[in-house]
Amino acid sequence: MSLTMFASTGKPTASRASFGKALLEIADQFPQMVVVDADLSKSTKTIDFQKQHPHRHIQLGIQEGNMVTMAAGMASMGQIPFIASFGCFLIGRFEQIRMSIGYSNANVKLVGTHVGIGIGPDGYSQMALEDISCLRTLANITIIQPGDHRETVQAVRWAAEHNGPVYLRLTRQNLPQFHSDDYQFQIGKADVIKSGKDVAILATGGTIEPAMAAVALLAERGIDAELVNFHSIRPLDEDYLVSASARFGHLVTVEDHSIFGGLGGAVAEVLCEKAPAKLLRLGMQTYGESGEPEDLYQKYGFTGEAIAAKTATLLGK
């Protein structure tokens, strides 16, 4: 795929790995921070924190429900718990999140890794595909899906500084590095990777890479697409959406997540109420399955070709 218009600024890294590194970076700055795992520390990449700060790491075994509520208790004592598991296993404990984290506005950081079909061979049971939808119903939980290494590190730091519940949505697979050294993560602010004139493509996390390919392909067809990294699902950059609606009249969302209530749903709500435009929601509309990540992205339409073709159709071209 043609990515030449998007220069790499560093080594591709899985955002779960960036999270693991970020924890080490901020450990001294936030002595109240503790990390809690449910038997997945090697996968969530908290293992290095565990080794360096064993007294600040809690291994709870396979008890995600207990972990969520326990973390709320720890937060009530002034600690800052980061609780990590696969996104689907965390959000599967929705009742605990609803009562202990959401309703109580607990200062707990939920870290869900292995999101989307991008995890590949493990199949649907391990794929978080509904996590954004579920958490969007709890109005006070910040939802962030960082797009590359530099952004993830800053998002983790922001989460530690922010007093309130945060969900970090992280990938198993590597993400290309596209932010430069001087990039500043801004919560709730759409991150325009490339400006354009004809249509806005809004991507998040693992779909940014195929969206880059789509933008390059569209350029070959004379369509100048704007590419935006929507790292903040809540707060959502409504100002950007209103502006994009006026400028383009056409928007596309691409997410490795259910379009029902996900980024696409969130964008649709804002556009319908504030600035109607033609919207195409690309993402999952069914359950996932096993397969190599690339094959799954091919099958479910997360490729430059598929995104470009559907975007062109939306524009009537």
Add this chain to the structure above:
Amino acid sequence: MTNSRLEKKELVEKIRQYRIDIIEMLHRAGSGHPGGSLSAIDLIASLYHYEMQHRPNEPLWPGRDRFVLSKGHGVPAQYAVMAGMGYFPKEELKQLRQINARLQGHPSDQFLPGIEASTGSLGMGLSFAMGCALSAKLQGESQRVYCLMGDGEIQEGQVWEAALSAPKFKLDNLVAIIDYNKGQIDGPTNEVMNLEPLMDKWRAFNWHCIAIDGHNLDQIEQAFQEARLTQSKPTLILAHTVKGKGVSFMEGVIDWHGAAPNADETAKALQELKG
């Protein structure tokens, strides 16, 4: 204890008044849970009056011991004690379950300072309490943490996750109490879902276990004392209680789990309680 200690007979008198408060507030609210409030009141009053370090005029004092009412439907009992100790004016008890009231139908930390955890969705309180106890240990603090659960409540799986994990962290600052009143909404607890042998289960999970009469103030006080002396293990107090305790026609009657007394029933109950 930061409050001057009551004589035992004074506490008995306080608790008699708390039972009156519970009946009156539930009657006024027109809904709520008398059975489990009356079974728990001796335990809750003993905690607040005798056992816990706390400051009614400074509910968020960081050094306070934590009390988590996991069986949130029993909150009228907690409100009665909190009002009695000066957390808020007793007059406010009249607002139980009313719109814009701080006294929510189930405990909410978002509405009333002094409520540690929002509960009512059963089975979560012990996890929260365990988090408090663990953080106290990690931070080198001396707070103790108390969690009161219902017997029906411990049918929830999450309780057993917490039961399994608290001993791993040697949380001897954690005391779980089961209000074993033998009844839940759909019937006798051990018919709905048998819990026995209950002490054996908690012992097998490495808890220090004490069985008491949950209406005997001496036994309650001794159990808390024994828990304080227990090292490296959390303590489980299995408090045998009577649902609806103190009101003859409510005692042991399942239907009083979640029904408020009408005017006649209230008058009859108050006549009994006021002697």
